[in-house]
Amino acid sequence: MLGYTVRRILGTIPVMVLISLLVFVLLHSAPGDPAEMLLSDEATPQDIAEAKARWGLDQPIYVQYWRFLSSAIQFDFGESFRYRETVVDLLIQRFPATIELALAAILIAVIIGVPLGVWSGARPNTWVDNVSSVVGFFGISMPSFWMGIMLILIIAGFFNWLPSAGRETFGVPGERITGLYTVDSLIRGDMRAFWDALSYLIMPAVTLGVNMLGILMRVTRSAVLDVMHEDYVTTARAKGLAERVVLWRHTVRNALITIITVVGLELGTLLSGSIIVETVFAWPGIGSMLIAGLNVRDYPLITGLVLAYTAIFVFVNFVIDICYGAIDPRIRFDR
């Protein structure tokens, strides 16, 4: 297991290097001079010449790539000229908001999607199954940005139940501990702040989670259906175990590996979905910052965020791989 983990970590290094190469090529194939792009519009020709020398843009291309790579490894992406702060500082400030949103979305998708899938997988072609199937199709076909706008329109606009944008009511939250406002307020025992944070979180999280919910429901259903015909399930039934035990201990546990895989695969979609959902709900995470940066061509910020998003995705896939062994002891990593 340890050997596998080490091998797997080493395996991600060439991928990350190639990713940085791809981003580097994209950055350099952008129309216009990189120095002009990397500086703000007010830069004088003298500034540009100076910046060229400073960033080594007069050097050969492989030297430039080497510089880009070595500063990327040190998490140095320069300073965003929109926010006038280093990209790393901005990432650290904004990252908890994205994490909170993503976790809440996954939670909603798993809590609703998995039981619904198990339920319909255990009773194929009943009304439960048909209803879940419709839910599944709606879930996978729903454009999340439209659903977000409709939620704002109906729940925030018409009924005025929940706030439509932002993350907190001004002045409500207290001290930051983890940066996840709901968790922070619970740690402090401040229920008023908790409800406030939750009220902002619900709509974006539902919007972001709905696609994953649909997919999870469908995958769980077919995984349960597959496992239901295995011999050990028949054996468990023949032993006279209660149907509930057969279902959850023998069937669902074995379907879990498929479910985890899909959650892992879907995390990528969730990450890119968060870019759109954060924009719709003005959620102050890294996704809305990326779009704000795009509109002003803030290249250091875009480069840093693209690399950060990809690194997160690669890391998550790595964690999922490691998780397999914990769930299914039959999977052995040491060849």
Add this chain to the structure above:
Amino acid sequence: MAPSTPASASIAEGRPLAAAPSAWRKRFGRFLKLKFLLGAGIVGLLVIVGIAAPILAPYDPQAQTLTNALKAPGFFTGPNFFGTDHLGRDILSRIIYGARVSLIIAVTVVIISGVIGVGLGAVSGYFGGSTDFGIQKLVEVVWAFPPLLLAIAIIAFLGQGLGILMIALVSQRWIPYCRVSRGQTLSLRERDFVTAARALGARDGRIIVRHILPNLLQAAMVIGTFAMASAIISEASLSFLGLGVPPEIPTWGSMLADGRTHISTSWWLALFPGLAIFITVLGINLLGDALRDMLDPRLKRTGMGVR
């Protein structure tokens, strides 16, 4: 109604077990047929709307009448059945023309992705060795980007335009084709008909084109249907973020972006284009699901169509 016969009663009792496969299959079959009909119906309607847009649209989608801006829908009375937007353009007409834009972009993207993906997959699986290694490394790197993020990065760095939008949408969409085709080719190249072709002196290129590719088309078609749904959503997402086609072309995504701006006063701006995207994607997904169940149920577990 006649009382049920002993035979039918026993079938009814045996149903919780797998005792009535024929009944199960019948119900399953009916559901499949419904899925197929519904999906094909929606997609067919969409294609007709897209082709006949100039005949069906009551107004010019570009015609601005500022005095007529933000008019509420007149569902039965007209003249603007779905209302007008902030520039006084007729929303129904724009949705009809938007179908055309969405379909053309999605079909083109899916075909280009399919050609690249199936081609590379077949080459990768057939030749193996360093060719395979190189192509699979490329797959691994491109797939390491969260979906849509690579597309956003491409547009961010290379600028906007129809061509770049296509490149951005293809950038990751060829990968599912490539993976499945490679896997299939690995087993196909060991088959007798390939050995026979080689024994007859056929060159590699001819074997791939005449003997391998035809066997890859069926799975590619299923993948293509789902890729089409995701391409429509991606295109709409990018247009929504202001990264899509030039603003004068009516697309559902950019209409939705306008709708978001005017959400507090005019709900119809956001409702109808979103509904159009949703119904379209739902139809394509239904059709794809039915096609997959009919053509190749094994694809189900590979998570195809997830992205």
